[in-house]
Amino acid sequence: MTIDMSKANTNFSSQPLLQIDLSAVVRNYQALAKRAGSAKVGASVKADAYGIGAERIGRVLFDQGCRTFFVAHALEGAALRRATSDQAEIYVFSGPTPGDYPLFFGENLKPVLNSKAQADLWNEVSQGRHNHPPAAALHFDTGINRLGIPEDEQAYFLTQPYQFDIDLVLSHLACSALPDHELNAAQLARFQEIAKNYPDIRKSLANTGG
Template sequence: MTNPDDPFAEADDFEIAPVRLTVDLGALADNWREMARRSGSARTAAVVKADAYGLGIEDCGTALYEAGARDFFVAVVQEGVTLRTYAPDARIYVLSGIWPSQEQLFFENGLVPVLVSEEQLAFWMSVTAEHGDHPCALQVDTGFNRLGIPLEDAIAFTDDVSRPASFSPVLVLSHLHSGDTPSSELNQKQLESFRRVADAFEGIETSLAASAGIFLGSDYHFDLTRPGIALYGGEAVNGGKNPMRPVAKAEARIIQIRDAKEGETVSYGGTYQLSRDSRLAIVAAGYADGYLRSLSGSGVPLRQNVKDGAFGFVAGRKVPVVGRITMDLTIFDVTDVPAAEIRSGDYVELFGPNMPLDDVGRAAGTIGYELLTSLGLRYERRYIYPE
């Protein structure tokens, strides 16, 4: 905090930042423990790809490791290299597999490539033939049509006489495409397919369930579960109450509060016309900070189908975005907030405990994942560590 007796005293950067992000690492750890509890007898990993869903792989990785996670998943090898410092004896899987010239990074950092295609499988067998055996995982496509070796090819591979005797993956995994919709019959279809895979790779650990799959029940858990979005407080399943603790709070500072008259317009294009005399708070966040333009209160195509744009939270009240969100600025209507309770320099919560992440995502026509992973570089970050 600044010293009122010394206007030139050094300020806490977080207290004066235009945009700031609070990450509750205690809540993150609690969410991992909750997903571990729901996973029953299965071991529980932690997915920390995309810089731990935008919240910082160093701090989040450390908190998850200290909470007990010993299996981690990242998307690319560079993330695995970074994480290794903070999870020294964990098993770190790289979901995009391996490319030629990356072998040394995998070996030096003890990373496990998830082989996702026949080409990667052939390459990896040539690498291990030259350098010796090293753990790998095998991804099988059970209906997603994204990454993975086709189901029948994977099963046939177990009986392939040309398969090197030393080649044995430490994990076989697949991914549900409709796990967030528990009523979907396609979940059961994928489960049946994956059971065939598990039977074919008898004796090797198996993994099917990410966050949503964990909520589907023990049939989907197998040996290892892979929670991601649920760890960071996001909704894993459509509909119903989200049981996870919020982890991230994004806030933007009010630069100015201005009066505007009934009939005047707000922001680019004049797409929003005031229906009353109003007070408007202009805050220092825009789409350059990941506060998406589609959250605008008017003037964007989404508003033709979804009436309301986003809301912020300030002084104990929800306040709507009015007009178009711009690159660096967003305008909130704070007319209903008593003037004595709000002033320039205060912060509006963009998402967090009072503005649920996925509610804001829906207002943008997207999901909480995108909001987290779109957080811009201008956020001053503060991490709250478990006691």
């Protein structure tokens, strides 16, 4: 096969080029928000929104009414805060680390707590704060076996008088791309049992793809 390069785009390059249609991002968000009904749709924009630009995507989604975002670590959260608004609710999946405390408190980032150790750490640093510390999310492992509060630590969280608020309870689906996989039902049942202990707190059982 012969390619006539004289007819090629003048911007032709040997390097790959990814073009992002922001109007498609908007349509996708609007479709999900409509389908969600009274539930809120949050956006996972970790790893620079999977390489397509977290700050730009964050601004576009914020302008469409999205107020809840998830990032991988505190530096991503700080950049997203500057790109969006003080009204954006930004959760950090990796949880708190001592070197990032100034970012969590200065940028009002919410840690996702994945273990007893992380919860105790956040509780300790929250004590004595004159301003109310950011609320946190509890991430329970219901079967992915990769990240989240393990089953043998989950009862601990029902007995602790933490100095911070908990405003989200979540878990991560392991096999949602396979709708008929038996683990989906098992994780849902497990999450529903956990959720009974947090009746007035928002819940999320999903993965990045939905």
